[in-house]
Amino acid sequence: MKGELIDNLMAYVHTRHPRSARGVEEARAVYPERFNAIANMFLGWLQKARGERGIENSVDAFVQFTTDVNLAQARYEASGRYQHKSFAEVYADHYSQKEAMDDYLWGIFLTNFLWAHHTEISLLYRDRFLSKLPTAAELVEIAPGHGGWGVWALTVLSQARLKGFDISPSAIEIARSICRAAGAGDRAVYLEQNALNLTMLSPASADAVICSFLVEHLEQPSQLFAVISHLLKPKGYAFVTGALTAAQVDHIYEFRYESELVKICEDHGLRVLETLSANPRRTLPKARFLPRSMALIVQKRINDLF
Amino acid sequence: MESILERLTEIFREVFENDELVISPQTTAKDIEGWDSLMHVTLIVNVENAFGVRFSSTKVAGLKNVGELVDLIAEGTRS
Numbered sequence A: 001m002k003g004e005l006i007d008n009l010m011a012y013v014h015t016r017h018p019r020s021a022r023g024v025e026e027a028r029a030v031y032p033e034r035f036n037a038i039a040n041m042f043l044g045w046l047q048k049a050r051g052e053r054g055i056e057n058s059v060d061a062f063v064q065f066t067t068d069v070n071l072a073q074a075r076y077e078a079s080g081r082y083q084h085k086s087f088a089e090v091y092a093d094h095y096s097q098k099e100a101m102d103d104y105l106w107g108i109f110l111t112n113f114l115w116a117h118h119t120e121i122s123l124l125y126r127d128r129f130l131s132k133l134p135t136a137a138e139l140v141e142i143a144p145g146h147g148g149w150g151v152w153a154l155t156v157l158s159q160a161r162l163k164g165f166d167i168s169p170s171a172i173e174i175a176r177s178i179c180r181a182a183g184a185g186d187r188a189v190y191l192e193q194n195a196l197n198l199t200m201l202s203p204a205s206a207d208a209v210i211c212s213f214l215v216e217h218l219e220q221p222s223q224l225f226a227v228i229s230h231l232l233k234p235k236g237y238a239f240v241t242g243a244l245t246a247a248q249v250d251h252i253y254e255f256r257y258e259s260e261l262v263k264i265c266e267d268h269g270l271r272v273l274e275t276l277s278a279n280p281r282r283t284l285p286k287a288r289f290l291p292r293s294m295a296l297i298v299q300k301r302i303n304d305l306f
Numbered sequence B: 001m002e003s004i005l006e007r008l009t010e011i012f013r014e015v016f017e018n019d020e021l022v023i024s025p026q027t028t029a030k031d032i033e034g035w036d037s038l039m040h041v042t043l044i045v046n047v048e049n050a051f052g053v054r055f056s057s058t059k060v061a062g063l064k065n066v067g068e069l070v071d072l073i074a075e076g077t078r079s
Helices: A003-016 A018-030 A032-050 A054-079 A087-095 A098-114 A116-132 A148-156 A169-181 A195-200 A221-231 A258-267 B002-015 B037-051 B057-062 B066-078
Strands: A138-142 A161-166 A188-192 A206-212 A232-244 A270-278 A292-300
Touching (some): A003 A032, A003 A054, A018 A032, A018 A054, A018 A098, A018 B037, A032 A098, A032 A116, A032 A148, A098 A116, A098 A169, A116 A148, A116 A232, A116 A270, A116 A292, A138 A148, A138 A221, A148 A206, A169 A188, A195 A221, A221 A258, A232 A258, A232 A270, A258 A292, B037 B057, B037 B066
Parallel strands (some): A138 A206
Antiparallel strands (some): A232 A292, A270 A292
16 A cells, blocks of 8 residues: 555656656656655655645645746846845745645655655665664754654654744644654644744753754854754754755755855854765756755764864 | 747747757647756746746646646736
8 A cells, every 4th residue: 555655646746747757756766765665654644644635735736846946946047146035025925824835845845755865865864863863862853844854753763752843833733743644743742933042942951953944044044053052962963954055935045055054063062973965966957056955964062172 | 829839939949959849839748858847947937038027936837738838928928
């Protein structure tokens, strides 16, 4: 039964969204077995959370999201700058629009494996980050969005508990539904909260922090790393991802070099253990900018040098 | 509509680098090699520049064939 989920998704893409078929097939071809394992896990949760037509509706949302991203990238190529500069602009145009936000989040949920370079990041997360964490880890997820990353941790770490904080009510609702679908609803709490206010939580309270693709949505990214550092126990781990020269209607802060993210981590007492900078297999013709998604596994130092 | 289709044919030939390409309102992505999601956006940006219009990404994502693109251009150039 489960093996059919990804096959059904592929068939739907080919029939209803033939322009998207090439990219999706590329994602599957990179690591076919591992792709199938991740895809079926995510799709199983999705189907339970959204019902019979949930996968098809989410594929529609994925195609819309990918078009948004590609169009934003084309406009960025022409203008040399991201469309928005302030969080307030993005909040008014996007985050406050519930229906659009729901589709946006379900679309992003599928990028975790339907974008080939995000499959690479998913594998780093599973094989190199989750494998470092204790079974009973106390986890904090900052801006979980659809919640998939944190829920994945809960399914791997059988006694772990998670607190998730997101500014979007849509995100809270979707993250809860995914968590329940994965059978981990009793080990997670999701609260509506601005990530940058989390210094009000107890310091050094988390074994691990997960923060996926938030940093480029902020006006001052360094504030986020201060929060991560505050929350982590000494020697605790964080998995952080961010976008570089990758336009999206709600991206504000334009990172150009991988070293920028490494430097922010180091400036906030976080030792960079591993990084992965992944890019799409294909770009727009004559592109000046290479859109990348970067993942970092970091560890909280116990003092300035150790 | 015919003049839009003629201009559009030139744009398609340029974007897909095929001087022999013939399109009709019924033409879809399945009929043209290389018309994937990335080339779709490249095509749209070229169309926007040529006709002096700008489309929403929702309209762009929903286009099913050349005929719908012609209608969208006609709508954009009327307003």
